[in-house]
Amino acid sequence: MSNQPSTLKAQLETLRQEGISAIAAADSLDRLEELRVVYLGKKGQLSGLLRSMGQLSAEERPQIGAIANVVKEALQDELENQRQKLQAAAIQAQLKAETIDVTMPGVYRPLGRVHPLHSTMDRVLDIFVGLGYTVAQGPEMETDYYNFEALNFQPDHPARDMQDTLFLPDGNLLRTHTSNVQIHYMEDNDPPVRVAIPGRCYRRDTVDATHAAVFHQIEILAIDEGLTFTDLKGTVKIFLQELFGDSPIRFRASYFPFTEPSAEVDVQWKGRWLEVMGCGMVDPNVLKAVGYDPEVYTGFAAGMGVERLAMVLHEIDDIRRFYNSDLRFLQQF
Structure with missing residues (x-):
């Protein structure tokens, strides 16, 4: 022990x-x-x-x-x-x-570019916003009422034909213009109205150098007391001169279901006349459809295809170039 x-x-x-x-x-x-x-x-x-x-x-x-x-x-x-x-x-x-070695060369990622269609839309909208317009957007899938009926298209108007419009199985359709947003906006807002409406549209066009089934539009709408065709002409003139410079402009009488009187607008460009937009005074039936009193209010509307403007501004010969995602083409902008 x-x-x-x-x-x-x-x-x-x-x-x-x-x-x-x-x-x-x-x-x-x-x-x-x-x-x-x-x-x-x-x-x-x-x-x-x-x-x-x-x-x-x-x-x-x-x-x-x-x-x-x-x-x-x-x-x-x-x-x-x-x-x-x-x-x-x-x-x-x-x-x-x-730890990041700040002396090492960085990984190169090329900067993206704005697509020429979007840059053209931005350029157009900047002009109208500068004139006091508000940008609005709406649905691309639409009902017959907003796309046709409320815009004063008669039941037998050719635009309602299956060959011109892409109808859906439920009875709705893909909008054929951005004018449908005019109705939505007026239903939700009281006059005065100043609105610019950009967006995609759809029609059953055969694709070629100047047509596409999917395209872009910008429309403007102004509603107030006392507006006249002179106000429309002045607005269109200021817009086109801001976009194309001091080029001659002409108005040609035309027809649209939702405006009366109506006109096509041409710009003289490189020695020839080019149609660039349509316009007119808002038809009283359109004002009634949204609850505006045509005895008190008048207004005007104008619309243009973005592809057409971009092709003119950038001298492009084929509308399909916008949609092919070819970097050789897109990197020019």
């Missing part, structure tokens, strides 16, 4: 030295956890030594217990110190791995 305490003391000191040395050499948090279990776990080496204390006398147990506590605290302190070192090292390694 007399040799038992000295033997335990020596074993505890050996355990402390070996444990501290092994913990200091641990190179990962997982390895550190393994060493904690080996030395301080319920079935670890320290617990194994303490179980032999039952063979000691009552006077010897407190002495060995005190030494065991010192060893346990020394191992726990070393475990915590090493854990902090490994965590700090891991953070530094992550920072180093994620």
Whole structure:
């Protein structure tokens, strides 16, 4: 019995030295956890030594217990110190791995360009916004009422024919113009009205150099007391001169179901007349359809194809070039 305490003391000191040395050499948090279990776990080496204390006398147990506590605290302190070192090292390694080297050349990504159709629309809308118009948009799938009936199209009008309009199985259709938004907007707003309406339209056209089944329009609508055809002509003239410069302009009598009187507008461009838009005074039946009193309010509307304007402005010979996604073409703009 007399040799038992000295033997335990020596074993505890050996355990402390070996444990501290092994913990200091641990190179990962997982390895550190393994060493904690080996030395301080319920079935670890320290617990194994303490179980032999039952063979000691009552006077010897407190002495060995005190030494065991010192060893346990020394191992726990070393475990915590090493854990902090490994965590700090891991953070530094992550920072180093994620640090951006600002001296390295960047990854080149070519800048995108605005499509010529969108740039033309933006250019047109900027002019009308400068004249006090608000930009409005509406549905591309439409009912017969908003696309035709409320715009004074008679039941036998050719535009209602299946050969001209893309009808859907549920009886709705793909709008043939952005004029449908005029009706929606007037239903929701009281006069005075100044609105510009851009968007896609759809017609059953055979695709060729000047026609497409999907195209873009911009229309304007102005409703107020006392508006006349003179106001319409002045607005159109200012717009076209801003877009094309000081080019001669002419109005030709025409017909649209939703305007009366109506006109086509031509611009003299490179020595020849080009039709660029249609316009007219809003038909009283259209005003009645939205609850406006035609005895009090008058108005005018005008519409233009964006593709036509873009082809003139950029001297493009084929409308299909806008839709082919050919970078050789698009990178010119």
